[in-house]
Amino acid sequence: MTDQTPKPNGQRIPNGMLEDNYPRNMWWVAAHRDEVTTKPLARWLLEVPVVLYRLADGTPAALYDRCPHRWAPLSEGHVERDRLICPYHGMEFDTGGQCVKAPTQTMMPKTAQIPSFTVREAGAFIWIWMGDQEAIDCDPPEVGYQIDPNWSVVNGYYEVAANWVLIRENVLDLTHIAFLHKNTFKQDDWITAPDTYMEGETVCYEQEFDLAPLSPLFCAGMGLPEDKPIKRVQKGRMPSLAISFSDWNVYDPAPEAGRRSDFIMRGCHIVTPSTRGHTHYFWAAAFDVPEISEDVAVKTKASVTAAFDEDKNLLEKLQASVAADPRGLDFLEVTLGADGAGIKVRQILNKKLAAEGRSLR
Incomplete structure (x- = not known):
């Protein structure tokens, strides 16, 4: 447990305002729902670069915003057939973060996997869970x-x-x-x-x-x-x-x-x-x-x-x-x-x- 013993000077209960004080296992707002479209949106969340976008049916998705090939930001790419396509060499990623096509070669690079995040649209916002996916135990707050x-x-x-x-x-x-x-x-x-x-x-x-x-x-x-x-x-x-x-x-x-x-x-x-x-x-x-x-x-x-x-x-x-x-x-x-x-x-x-x-x- 966190030490809450009073210091001679300082915070009795720390708030961590100079540290990484972000709980991961909870819902955070990633964007207003109107911000997220089929055009990829770049946003830093909890010190992580995230790309947000929508599939053809309107479902929101979120991936780590960095291609595993030469690290180009995927948010500079585009969405086609529900795949997020890297702007640098055309590698295509599904909503799970797996590369499903590398146009410059026939062999699929199996290690080309990037983190994906669970997102839900609730009310006026797109919510994201960036921690343990198995720990999701509630819905986003009601708005x-x-x-x-x-x-x-x-x-x-x-x-x-x-x-x-x-x-x-x-x-x-x-x-x-x-x-x-x-x-x-x-x-x-x-x-x-x-x-x-x-x-x-x-x-x-x-x-x-x-x-x-x-x-x-x-x-x-x-x-x-x-x-x-x-x-x-x-x-x-x-x-x-x-x-x-x-x-x-x-x-x-x-x-x-x-x-x-x-x-x-x-x-x-x-x-x-x-x-x-x-x-x-x-x-x-x-x-x-x-x-x-x-x-x-x-x-x-x-x-x-x-x-x-x-x-x-x-x-x-x-x-x-x-x-x-x-x-x-x-x-x-x-x-x-x-x-x-x-x-x-x-x-x-x-x-x-x-x-x-x-x-x-």
């Missing part, structure tokens, strides 16, 4: 609401120059909103720690707020004025280290005639490790309101992006500073009351790594 016509979804993507754990902890401790996002979210009442608890393997938090104006980021999506006091209950869930949700449950105590009084804005935060110190971050803001206007969608995306740019900027500077500091992770780290969910993230992470026979220092 079907993002393709439900009764919801309106605004989404985006960042490549962040920071370890994935920093983003995961950031989106589970929203007390930073009143400070880092004081000019964007403008939700200055979020300064106390929520109740944090576990439901099985899912990390949860919940917090109720008094009447106050809603953040302008989400007013337009719900059709609410920015200065109207509303009640809200914040509920968060992290069913997997790869994904978490933050629900803004909004109640308007005095709706206009014919208007509804209850709304949900569901934030979705998906992280997938890329190369060392970099993370793919997929986000979505979904309203339980069908068919919001294009103007509202554009306004909402611009506002959310402006706020998330603040997170990205700070986390990248944090990562760079810690990586350059000779003290690294041995510097004093203080835990506050609002870190309850983040501590649970670290405990789950260390447990998963231990189960794979790995540990953080």
